[in-house]
Amino acid sequence: MRIMMWWLGAMLSLLVMPVEADELGAQLNQFFKTRDPLHAAGINVVVRTPEKQWPTCSAPQLSLPGNSRLWGNMSVAATCDRERRFLQVEVQVTGDYVVANRQIPRGSALTAGDIQIKQGRLDTLPARTVLDPQQIVEAVSVRDILPDQPVTLSMVRQAWRVKAGQPVLVIAQGDGFNVSSEGRALNNATAMQRVRVRMENGQIVSGSVNADGNILITL
Template sequence: MNTLKGGLAATLLFLSAFAQAANLQSQLTSFFAQRLAGFSDEVVVNIRTPQNLLPSCEQPALSVLGNAKLWGNLNVLANCADVKRYLQVEVQATGNYVVAAQSVARGSLLQPGSVTLKRGRLDQLPPRTMLDITQAQDAVSLRDLTPGQAIQLSMLRQAWRVKAGQRVQVVASGDGFSVNGEGQALNNAAVAQNARVRMASGQIVSGTVNADGNILINL
């Protein structure tokens, strides 16, 4: 009889621990699905931490470091009434990423048909693979690309909106005033990048390139 009770107790304990682990996995899946919304529509989380080291409460507060990646192997902080546990998890995320739709020669300006979206496991891609196809707009390839190749951000640069030696308009503005002047760009720069300009007086100023090619300075 005692043996039967002991076996029943062990079974109930096992089922309780199993249910707790399943509940935690569900919470982790929801946690990462919310953070990956817009990038991934299919998230699977596998817990690698041993069951005896999982948090004891039913609803732990989950968090990751602000600059941590959100898929692959990573650590999650689970906080239960100020008792902290670090969980090792594997996050599998499926979504769209940018690939070359055709061969692209190094130094070429990408055209609308140069790239396309492909669906797959984001956690298995090279670091900094492009997920937003608009980032390829007005971009120049820094290397030869082959059809189907995943495009990393380091493979492209934005096309120069201003080139060194070019005459540019400088617009300096402040509270209630705006002053225009002309100068010579001293470096290549894309839209939203910084450009240095030598003014007619010889003074060198620095500002941000806008879509029109003007250099904006906020005073």
């Protein structure tokens, strides 16, 4: 009888043992790789929560708040049946990012020679670091950028596609018609931004700048 009770107690203790470290690590890595397939090859998840606080089932359901960032320190909900535990994890990511190749003065239009690609820990970089050089093609620096400094989107702006006072073509489009007329831009704007235009008859209209510099108005 004692042997039977000991065996039953041992089996019950096994049922509440936390998931193995290797197994939980593999599940978390797969979870974050699926969430960010572009950088899946460089993802490594480190669990910071003590093992005794891990979920007790072998395959917990993992989830994140909808506004969670992709990398860095975050909290993951791990649910086993009706029991939910929160795991503190560090999502480390290695990949390519853009740095300045030389000192770039404020107001300079960036060229291919101004930047280069480096590889390193993306999760330790400043917010909105540029990962793809195509993001800043023809961009203009809004501050001085130092050599080897990671370039962020807050350091640059897109080049003006339309400038205040510039003659522009306004194209009004609607159901079954397309009308164009000339006017003069009243403010600077990049592609896809809104711009106000004074038409030849004095009327002021507002539309979006397309890649060609024309102003599109949808009626």
